[in-house]
Amino acid sequence: MELGQQLAISLQQLVKELTGYEIEPRVEIPGDLSKGDLTTNVAMTTFVKVKSPMELAEEIKKKLLEDKELSSKFEKIEVIPPGFINFFLKEEIIDSLINSLIQNLSSKPKKTSKPTFAKASAGKQIIFEFGDPNPFKEPHIGHLRNLVLGESISRLLEDQGNEVIRANYQGDVGLHVAKAIYGLLQISNFSFDPELRTEGQFPISNLEKGSLENKAKFLGEAYALGAEKFESDENAKQEIISINNKIYSAFAKASADKSADKQNDTEIYSLWQKGRSISLDHFEELYKVLGIKYKNYYFESETAPIGLEIVENNPEVFEKHEGAYIFRGENEGLHTRVFVTKAGFATYEGKDLALAHLKEKDYPDFDKSIIMTANEQIDYFKVLLAALEKVNKKIAEKTSHLSFGFVNLKEEKMSSRLGNIVSSFWLLEETEKRLKEGHKDVKNEVLDDITVGAVKWSMLKFSRDSDISFSIDESIDLEGNSGPYIQYSYARINSILTKKNKKDFKATPLKNLEAEDIALARLICQYEFFKNKAAGNLSPNILCNYLFQLSQQFNKFYEKEKVLGSMKEEERLRLVIATGLVIKHGLYLLGIEALDRI
Structure with a gap:
């Protein structure tokens, strides 16, 4: 169990013991390392009439120090106004965490192009529908963001031990x-x-x-x-x-x-x-470029007749109105929608009802079904899920809608658009073209991977539900918050390690480190926390933010501290190895290739 989770469980028990309240404490990582490795505001979120947050925080600190096993992991625990409790890890705990991380990540997947579908023994079976481009139309950059988010979220969920069924529903x-x-x-x-x-x-x-x-x-x-x-x-x-x-x-x-x-x-x-x-x-050409392999494809041509049958067989749910079948959403605090037209054809709503049943038919023991579409369909899915609950409550309770924001191009010139649509293929081609023009030293054999990494990172680094303005030039900036910058950092790490025979590496304990060494070590230890948080929130941007901060700290460390040939070579090589493994695995979860050289 990750240390932050252990601490949250202890805090929950202590708060109940001290106040009688049942709460779910939040343990976070401070944005400023000077404020510790972990922090909680539990004393400020627990309502106690007779105690101030500072008083409660001090009592919690006292109880934590009495727990010898837990407190032995921290150099110090401090309380600061208005009631935060900050935790500073001991150097030997940091050393132990890095050792565990190196062992764990050394056995993780090394390629992004072949996701597996092995059933997790302890995880859940999750049907995740994303992408959903419409035949006869060019897939636009909104579809591209959907695809990129969907694959990354799938990998984050798989990393948590779940079996993810990638599904694509096409109109x-x-x-x-x-x-x-x-x-x-x-x-x-x-x-x-x-x-x-x-x-x-x-x-x-x-x-x-x-x-x-x-x-x-x-x-x-x-x-x-x-x-x-x-x-x-x-x-x-x-x-x-x-x-x-x-x-x-x-x-x-x-x-x-x-x-x-x-x-x-x-x-x-x-x-x-x-x-x-x-x-x-x-x-399929686009899916291949993006490293996506779907398990199931569904089509509106197959759901249309089934949707019609479902609606007609549930007259208590759907009202016949002027020849059409409607669902009175107002009764649920929503709005009314048509599920079958007066011409006798299932609408999107009717077809989506059928899709939910088809998924259950294919995976009768599924635990959860997630459907990801643009923000504009939030109200649509509220009505759909309300209707589905009345038709089949079991399926509805396991089905949820996940939304994401719109994408626009920041640059004014979009001459290669079809009508007012920016094609996914055009964006990838234009990004590669500008990458070649602006970075002539980039090797041709890695050009495709850098291009895809640039586009994916720029789609993933923003919060999922926010609207974004995609900048091609920013996406290929080797010195900014970009995919190529992270890939470059990994290539730099690989360059260091190729100069040293890996067989000579020793697990030398991390002791008496310099400021940049310890800052990098502490960041490395945060990987599990942010990876799990990204998965829990279905938000890859959390992982992007962490990897960018880690890459920045590594490059700062590399510029200030000598690695090979230094008095602390073995210790620093361990930090380099750990950083490389974290970046490589983190990029895998984002669907981006870690490149040995650029």
């Missing part, structure tokens, strides 16, 4: 698909040069030509054309609605008659099938 039916197919039908002479295209009939064979990247971009442009026509041309709007109905009708018929051939139901199906295949293959 392969809906108005956006109908808009894309309408756009395709307007283009006859296929060309990747938009200026050479004309309007008219669209041969299916045209989607067989060109590279996957170009075909996917073409689909995105077809969607943009359909979306523009839907807003500006009433005739086009009606035709798009008709295409949408044909697609849904095809799947409704296939669901009712399992032997039905959807290709015979509608001429639109061939376009849908080919376009869907191109999009999904295109998405």
